[in-house]
Amino acid sequence: MKLKGKVKFVNKDKSLFFPTLRKRVDAYFSENNLAKSGDSGLLIKSIILLLLYIVPFAALLAFTPGIGLSLLLWLVMGIGVAGVAMSVMHDANHGAFSKNKTVNYLMAHSVNLLGASAFNWKLQHNILHHTYTNVVEMDEDIDDIVFLRFSPHTKVKFIHRLQWAYALFFYGLLTLYWVILKDFVQFFKYIKSGVNANSKSANAVAFSKIVAFKILYFFSLLVAPTLIFGIPFWEVLLGFLLMHFVTGIILSTVFQLAHTVEGTSHPLPSETGVIENDWAIHQLSTTANFSRKSRLLSWYVGGLNFQIEHHLFPRISHVHYPAIAEIVKQTASEFNLTYIESKTFLQAVRSHLHTLHRFGRLQLPNLNEVMA
DSSP states (O other): OTTTTTOEEOOTTOOOHHHHHHHHHHHHHHHTTOOSSOOHHHHHHHHHHHHHHHHHHHHHHHHOOOHHHHHHHHHHHHHHHHHHIIIIIHHHHTTOSOSOHHHHHHHHGGGGGGTOOHHHHIIIIIIIIHHSTTOTTTOGGGSOBTTBOOOTTSOOOGGGGGHHHHHHHHHHHHHHHIIIIIHHHHHHHHHHHTSOOOOHHHHHHHHHHHHHHHHHHHIIIIIHHHHTTOOOHHHHHHHHHHHHHHHHHHHHHHHHTTTSSTTOOOOOOOTTSEEOSOHHHHHHHHOOEEOTTOHHHHHHTTTTTOHHHHHHOTTSOGGGHHHHHHHHHHHHHHTTOOOOEESSHHHHHHHHHHHHHHHTTOOSOOGGGTTO
């Protein structure tokens, strides 16, 4: 994180793309008398996804089924908690779930159902990822992770040649790492780097909340089923690991399909920390959509298949993305800007795997790879 706080975007061509787009999107909401926050449909979806997580766990405790059915229930929980993270927590942490700040605050903390911290998420995702998308050393979403390389500007290792083949396995481990260690690593790293500029007392309270929520989380899911309900611990642990593996694969795959695919760019700042591009155009060049026409997929992933619209308008709820996507695409075309998208989910997955394969063979960065 050497460049933290030193990178800035310079609109050298004085592009009117984003002012034009913003006026058109604002006009859409005004003409249709719509709020930019979520609607009743989002509330209903949130209840369904929360129940998809809570009901199987309640069934595990109430009926203590055999190992086969037990693992199936844990798997469903993994699907449910991933849905909550994508469709509920994500909008809420951007202040887009509701017009009511209290509701946004409460729903943002649904991430605690994953065992993670809303406090760290806002710093990593809202500030670093959304501001410096695909900028190495700034966007933690493209940081090298163990045996995975997501940028053409980091050191390539021999093992990376096979990352396209083993990536999904490591994706399945990421939420487990998140709840056990990542939150603590990030908390202290953000203080040291200056990303977290809160006072010592405020950070003491925030850290206490992180620890308290994690104790409650691990007690509820790992300890209580054995201690109170008599379920063998090995069954609980196996189910818990399965749940996180499913959640990790879903979340990591969906988020990676937005930025680590063919056609997206990975710009390098100048020595003075300048990226000579309009911020909004930078978002277009580093972000991709997929499967926009699939209503079921869009419903479940919380509009994360409309990442272009989300990155340009993060405070607009995902329920509106299908409608404004055509406005964004048309405006981009008028300004001769590329609107990157894959027509289907499988096309996006193939594009992601091809990119992982390419990044696994690229040597150290050079100017020819800036637009990789």
